[in-house]
Amino acid sequence: xxxxxxxxxxxxxxxxxxxxxxxxxxxxxxxxxxxxxxxxxxxxxxxxxxxxxxxxxxxxxxxxxxxxxxxxxxxxxxxxxxxxxxxxxxxxxxxxxxxxxxxxxxxxxxxxxxxxxxxxxxxxxxxxxxxxxxxxxxxxxxxxxxxxxxxxxxxxxxxxxxxxxxxxxxxxxxxxxxxxxxxxxxxxxxxxxxxxxxxxxxxxxxxxxxxxxxxxxxxxxxxxxxxxxxxxxxxxxxxxxxxxxxxxxxxxxxxxxxxxxxxxxxxxxxxxxxxxxxxxxxxxxxxxxxxxxxxxxxxxxxxxxxxxxxxxxxxxxxxxxxxxxxxxxxxxx
Numbered sequence: 001x002x003x004x005x006x007x008x009x010x011x012x013x014x015x016x017x018x019x020x021x022x023x024x025x026x027x028x029x030x031x032x033x034x035x036x037x038x039x040x041x042x043x044x045x046x047x048x049x050x051x052x053x054x055x056x057x058x059x060x061x062x063x064x065x066x067x068x069x070x071x072x073x074x075x076x077x078x079x080x081x082x083x084x085x086x087x088x089x090x091x092x093x094x095x096x097x098x099x100x101x102x103x104x105x106x107x108x109x110x111x112x113x114x115x116x117x118x119x120x121x122x123x124x125x126x127x128x129x130x131x132x133x134x135x136x137x138x139x140x141x142x143x144x145x146x147x148x149x150x151x152x153x154x155x156x157x158x159x160x161x162x163x164x165x166x167x168x169x170x171x172x173x174x175x176x177x178x179x180x181x182x183x184x185x186x187x188x189x190x191x192x193x194x195x196x197x198x199x200x201x202x203x204x205x206x207x208x209x210x211x212x213x214x215x216x217x218x219x220x221x222x223x224x225x226x227x228x229x230x231x232x233x234x235x236x237x238x239x240x241x242x243x244x245x246x247x248x249x250x251x252x253x254x255x256x257x258x259x260x261x262x263x264x265x266x267x268x269x270x271x272x273x274x275x276x277x278x279x280x281x282x283x284x285x286x287x288x289x290x291x292x293x294x295x296x297x298x299x300x301x302x303x304x305x306x307x308x309x310x311x312x313x314x315x316x317x318x319x320x321x322x323x324x325x326x327x328x329x330x331x332x333x
Contacts, residue, residue, distance in 0.1 A: 006157075007164035013090050016122065017073045019161050020086055021065045024076045028063040037153035044147045046076075049084055049118050052137035058082065070105045071098075082114040087136065089121050099134035120144070122165060124172065124189040126196075126209045141165055179311050180250070180304065185212065188221040188241050191313075198319045199225060199326075213240075224255075226326040232267035233259040235275070235298075235332065237325055239305060252305035252322070253287075253297045254279060254329060264292040271332070275299050278332045282325060301325075 007015065026035070027042030046058040061079025069075040074086040085106055087099060099119070106115050117136040119128070128138045148162040172190035175183060183191075192210045200206045208225035220240045227236035234257040241250045254275050258267045268290065275298045276286055284299040291297060307317035 005160045005164055007161055008167075011090070013073070013088055013092070016090060017067055017088050019157075020088060020120065021067055021074050021076075022157070024063060024065045024074065024084070027058075029060060030062070035153070035155070037151060038155060038158065041147065041151040041153065041158065044150060045144075046078075046084070048143060048147050049086070049139065050082075050116055052118055052139055053116055055114070055116065058084075070102060070109065072102050072106075077110075077113075080113070082116060083110050084116040084118065086118050086120050086139075089119070089123075089125075091123050093125060094130055099131060099136050103135050122168065123186070124193050126192070126211060141168060145169065175313055176315075177312070180306065180308065180313070185221060192221070192223050194315070195223065195319070195322070198315070199322065226329055228330070229259075230271065232262040232270050233257050235271065235329060237322075237329055250304045250306060252301040252325060254284065254299040255295055256298050257295045258293075264294070264296065268292070268296060268298070272298050274332050275329075278328050279325075282328055 007019075023042050023045045025031070025042070026038045027046045028039075031042070032039045043058075046063075050056070050058045059078050059081040061081060064077045066075050066077075067073065072085045073088040074084075076084040076086075078084070083106065085102065087102065099117075103115075103117060106117070118139050119131045119136045120139045121128075122141040122144065131138055145162070145165050148158065148165070151158055151162070153159075168186060171184055171186040172193075174187045175191040175194070178187070189210075196208050196210075199208065206225070207227075208223065210221065210223040213220055213222045223239040223241070224236055227234055236255050236257070238253050238255045239251075240253065256267060256271055256275075258264050272286070272290070276284070279299045282301070284301050287297050287300050305318070305321065307314040307321060309317070
């Protein structure tokens with residue numbers, strides 16, 4: 001049995017905030033003689049944060065680390081030269097234009113210091129466009145593992161944290177090595193990241209999004225792409241995947257979002273027939289029950305949308321199937 005890991009118990013963002021602040025505190029020059037290995041790891045972490053902004057290695061001044069200053073998760077002031085702000089996210093995302101507000105608060109409080117603004121994310125998310133537009137740089141789990149992987153220490157805190165992140169990384173990449181029934185929610189995140197990379201080769205105008213969709217049945221991981229505006233609404237393809245208790249299913253559907261000023265009846269009446277006429281060539285069928293809400297399913301592919309080979313995902317064949325579905329939906333008129 002593996003030894004208990006504190007970070008598998010203390011999984012909140014506050015726990016990770018504390019870990020990041022701890023790493024930065026070790027970068028202070030006064031700690032070089034306390035534990036040289038931890039000090040060097042702290043310095044590598046600090047330098048890696050500066051590198052996200054294309055900056056030279058961090059200044060070697062004293063480091064004052066605080067949490068929840070100006071509502072920012074972790075803030076480190078390096079002498080009088082620079083400040084490092086870390087907005088730490090695990091599973092949650094952005095809200096209320098927070099990164100713009102934080103940046104403006106930092107500009108006001110530290111007008112003469114170099115400001116290193118870092119959005120640190122240890123669980124995948126669909127897009128970082130909003131982060132970059134706000135002037136922040138992304139630091140991912142892989143970047144953090146690269147720093148921690150160079151640590152020459154048996155310190156229990158650092159080793160536990162590294163092992164915890166390595167466990168997440170293994171779950172993320174498990175879509176290549178585990179049968180479908182063993183996929184976890186994190187596995188779907190890794191799969192969707194890879195799927196976006198593969199499908200984006202279709203063209204520069206490709207766009208997709210995904211997230212966890214909570215509902216009373218336990219929720220699912222949803223993936224949306226190939227959307228286009230049409231009369232009375234918007235047509236798009238949707239993947240519904242992931243653990244759903246006894247109702248677990250992984251399916252590919254055609255969805256219709258009803259447009260403003262249109263009714264569900266008229267939108268469905270306009271598009272149900274044309275969608276089925278085109279998509280039936282790929283095996284899509286009309287769902288047993290047609291909805292009448294703001295979004296509704298017009299066609300569904302029976303069975304799993306993923307292609308299996310030797311008990312594992314056949315990524316190339318799955319991508320080919322999804323590309324064909326996207327090309328077919330584009331022909332619906």
